[in-house]
Amino acid sequence: MVPIQNLYYLLCYAWNRLPAHGEWQRVDTSTFHRPLELLTHMLLIGTRRLLQQGLPLGYAEREDELSELRGRVLLTPTIARDLLRQGRAVCAYDELGPNTPFNTLLAGTLEVLARTRHLPTSLRQEVRRVRARFPEEIEPAPFTRHQLRTVRRLRLPGPEGFLLNLCDLIYRTALPEPDTEGRTRFYDFRRDEVLMAQIFERFVRNFFRLEQRRYRVLSETISWQAQADDAADLDLLPSMITDTTLETPERKIILDTKYYTAAFKPHYDRQRLISPHLYQLYAYLQNQPAPANQQLEGVLLYPAATHTADLRYTLGGFPVRVVTIDLNQPWSGIAADLLALVA
Template structure:
């Protein structure tokens, strides 16, 4: 089953969310007609690896041990004596050898090899992924684990590697193996509201920071404007942390990004906005301190599912706006819609 969001749009969401837009633009996904996520990531990895290969794959020194007829590096005297190698004109040596078989490269190749097992993968992309994996000669694929992504290190001057490793991690988290049939399937994370909520939030944060001139953004903790004789430090009250607090001269907005399969909820047969979201944004606004003489306004942003929403309310003296963004529109339209939201 394909992604409910166009593949090219989802790619831009990920690039913004990871704050890797410049690196993501090195891969052109616009020709991809498929709606399958496995096809998207196979294309990105194939193009990305070819880009790395043209620039030169990452290399590092690896310690090797070998019995040699000459001398290279350091001689392991005890090992050589124990095996009587000196009498044979040989020595056991330890030396550093420059290799492309680094952890980062092994993750790239291992991810490609894993994608080859995905049943839904387009045959042409499967062939291309196979050929690209062959390009990584001398790099050993292995069974990936979460720990591998935690311990991989990439130098700061090669951000494209970081971008591709982010793709690999998402692939790793999305692959499912059917224990009964042994088939590998790609889990569609776009249908997981919790995962997509985090992605949508990160996307909005970085889009505003990058594209909306004059705005500064951060996530902030808002202190309760409350007192208590029984809980003087207010430790039992839940923490209020904004998704996005946006500031510019004369304006302060608290923006909450939400992701639901429906733009509105249902209450006794009537359509209503999601009450928890409204209660949350109102709590933020009622407790947020002024920035200078500027009072915070609130914005709830949803992906458009079934209709466009543009509503504004005055609640307890605070302005609350509710908007939807059409993630199925052409990317230029999404870009324009978001810029207008921040006018």
């Protein structure tokens, strides 16, 4: 597992929302023994703030037996209950209130956390106190992937989007089935290399978007410099999408992040770079139509775990750097090292 001292900052940058003041700045990751404790603490901070400002309202569909028509009349239950002779009908209508998909998901997540044994008793008690501050009409939604996707489609703004990312990560670290007492078990998501690779990639890209102004930062699709007898055959070529591209009129850096515990792998009695990673970056550089006056270069960036490296090559006329960054150092050191990569 890659050692990480500032998981909090990694997540904030990965989700493109770094809280800048107040209680957020007092988050000390060293006091949390498990990542779930940190995620829960962050969720509580954001939820308290949302409750102070007032939970967002939205329209939710309700079904009621009414004496006055409202919205749509549901004929099947109305006839089945023989309501028409009573001057009543079952109606479906939209009502403005706090019982929105996001609020119900947030309430459902808090209820799951309040029951798990993976949190200290004091933190579970605080979760229950915050959950008790929700209005009674908010019905906690099931803690499911379907519910998360439903809320994700709403494209929530800043604070709500940040809390949704926390709920999503908490869900992704939950084991498939709860225990016999209805408590959900969780695993340490830092051991999930696929998930951490996604977080690491977004962290690096958003860090450069937020912390420097010299380069335009994007993830771009590179077209193959290829020809075919049948133009349709070109569609079969694999996509080339960069993790991070930093560009000025004079310089372009293709930065590929790789979340591996080592930038090398053993080959007989020697250590060598991981060849598919180097081939991929080289393909990006070879197929990049850069202007004549623009310097094109590539960087392979790994977290430093078992080895550190800072290797420089010229491949096919392009400067290429293979470098590791220590994520287990104070945040100021991580920020300085990243900025030095493109200085």
